[in-house]
Amino acid sequence: xxxxxxxxxxxxxxxxxxxxxxxxxxxxxxxxxxxxxxxxxxxxxxxxxxxxxxxxxxxxxxxxxxxxxxxxxxxxxxxxxxxxxxxxxxxxxxxxxxxxxxxxxxxxxxxxxxxxxxxxxxxxxxxxxxxxxxxxxxxxxxxxxxxxxxxxxxxxxxxxxxxxxxxxxxxxxxxxxxxxxxxxxxxxxxxxxxxxxxxxxxxxxxxxxxxx
Amino acid sequence: xxxxxxxxxxxxxxxxxxxxxxxxxxxxxxxxxxxxxxxxxxxxxxxxxxxxxxxxxxxxxxxxxxxxxxxxxxxxxxxxxxxxxxxxxxxxxxxxxxxxxxxxxxxxxxxxxxxxxxxxxxxxxxxxxxxxxxxxxxxxxxxxxxxxxxxxxxxxxxxxxxxxxxxxxxxxxxxxxxxxxxxxxxxxxxxxxxxxxxxxxxxxxxxxxxxx
Numbered sequence: 084x085x086x087x088x089x090x091x092x093x094x095x096x097x098x099x100x101x102x103x104x105x106x107x108x109x110x111x112x113x114x115x116x117x118x119x120x121x122x123x124x125x126x127x128x129x130x131x132x133x134x135x136x137x138x139x140x141x142x143x144x145x146x147x148x149x150x151x152x153x154x155x156x157x158x159x160x161x162x163x164x165x166x167x168x169x170x171x172x173x174x175x176x177x178x179x180x181x182x183x184x185x186x187x188x189x190x191x192x193x194x195x196x197x198x199x200x201x202x203x204x205x206x207x208x209x210x211x212x213x214x215x216x217x218x219x220x221x222x223x224x225x226x227x228x229x230x231x232x233x234x235x236x237x238x239x240x241x242x243x244x245x246x247x248x249x250x251x252x253x254x255x256x257x258x259x260x261x262x263x264x265x266x267x268x269x270x271x272x273x274x275x276x277x278x279x280x281x282x283x284x285x286x287x288x289x290x291x292x293x294x295x
Numbered sequence: 296x297x298x299x300x301x302x303x304x305x306x307x308x309x310x311x312x313x314x315x316x317x318x319x320x321x322x323x324x325x326x327x328x329x330x331x332x333x334x335x336x337x338x339x340x341x342x343x344x345x346x347x348x349x350x351x352x353x354x355x356x357x358x359x360x361x362x363x364x365x366x367x368x369x370x371x372x373x374x375x376x377x378x379x380x381x382x383x384x385x386x387x388x389x390x391x392x393x394x395x396x397x398x399x400x401x402x403x404x405x406x407x408x409x410x411x412x413x414x415x416x417x418x419x420x421x422x423x424x425x426x427x428x429x430x431x432x433x434x435x436x437x438x439x440x441x442x443x444x445x446x447x448x449x450x451x452x453x454x455x456x457x458x459x460x461x462x463x464x465x466x467x468x469x470x471x472x473x474x475x476x477x478x479x480x481x482x483x484x485x486x487x488x489x490x491x492x493x494x495x496x497x498x499x500x501x502x503x504x505x506x507x
Contacts, residue, residue, distance in 0.1 A: 195374055195376055195378040196378065196380065198345055198374070198378060199374065199378030199379075199380070201344075201345070201365065202343060202345075202368075202370075202371060202372045202441075203391070203392035203396065203440070203444060204365045204366075204368055204392060204396045204444070205391070205392055205395060205396060206365075206395075209395050209396075213380075213383075213391060213395070214380050214382065214383075217382045218381065218382050221382070293424065294381050294382050294383075294424040294425075294426065295381065295424070295426040
């Protein structure tokens with residue numbers, strides 16, 4: 084017990100870092116994902132560019148992308164501080180996944196919704212804002228939830244570029260004190276985080292249950 | 296008076312509509328009947344601007360109109376599957392376009408919607424979502440939503456296809472009732488009985504066969 088109290092502060096500061104990366108990634112990558120998905124449903128060269136981007140982001144390990152941005156890019160003169168490098172890598176990676184999820188959502192909106200809107204003379208933006216996006220949001224919520232939970236755990240990858248997150252804090256304590264306790268505590272922290280998020284996501288889904 | 300002159304429409308070289316002419320007086324109801332595949336729905340989609348025509352003219356009171364021009368469309372449609380917006384309540388479905396497109400104040404839009412709701416026997420349904428309505432109620436909401444945009448012409452695509460005989464009779468009454476309001480109505484249907492019940496004129500279309 085005494086030992087747990089001793090290592091808790093370092094674990095908590097690790098949690099703060101984990102949550103910072105998590106929150107920044109969510110706040111930035113979801114709107115980006117919506118924008119990118121619109122590009123993916125377009126027709127022009129832009130669509131090809133974004134398909135290539137999604138292919139790269141989903142086709143290579145996130146770990147590699149982190150290493151590439153933090154250790155690789157400085158070789159050609161592009162230097163990001165650790166934390167910024169991590170956030171950039173996560174946002175670019177998750178925006179690609181969100182873009183694909185939203186693309187699927189947009190494509191599942193029945194054609195009659197667009198035609199009704201057109202006959203009522205709503206503009207493209209009015210149609211998106213009032214009719215399409217609210218419907219897409221409801222459709223994609225469960226898939227978004229999955230990614231959100233994944234992100235909590237994926238954030239532990241930042242150890243590779245030397246950021247002191249939750250996992251890093253536990254790992255250091257375990258190596259120093261030769262005990263399993265820190266790692267078990269780390270697991271408990273992740274479980275609590277994902278449990279809270281699961282509840283929040285379920286509440287959000289329930290709030291959108293008023294129409295079908 | 297609404298006129299269609301020398302309308303031609305083909306899809307990938309297959310002629311659907313060939314040199315079609317229509318004349319409909321104000322307050323008149325024209326039924327367009329014919330078997331499946333005769334191009335009834337295509338004709339309606341051309342008139343409403345949802346499909347581009349290959350050639351032909353649309354005249355309203357002698358003046359040429361372009362149905363694909365959303366900025367001053369005078370044509371409303373009641374779709375076969377109604378095309379209500381599932382994320383909006385009945386009243387929101389109705390007042391959305393009057394507010395956003397006709398720039399009416401909410402009070403004004405509500406007041407007008409209320410009158411139409413009462414007339415089409417939808418009182419008490421204002422705050423329900425489309426999934427909570429029966430087929431006949433959905434159709435009446437779709438009609439009210441179209442009327443709220445003050446169209447000069449209303450087109451109905453197979454208005455009786457989802458209704459039992461008693462409800463068909465009711466929608467027939469609604470259509471006949473709207474005659475008094477200076478609205479030209481076009482009813483596409485394969486239901487000859489219904490066509491004869493409501494129409495002043497019946498136009499028969501047949502599947503177009505290439506010569507030779």
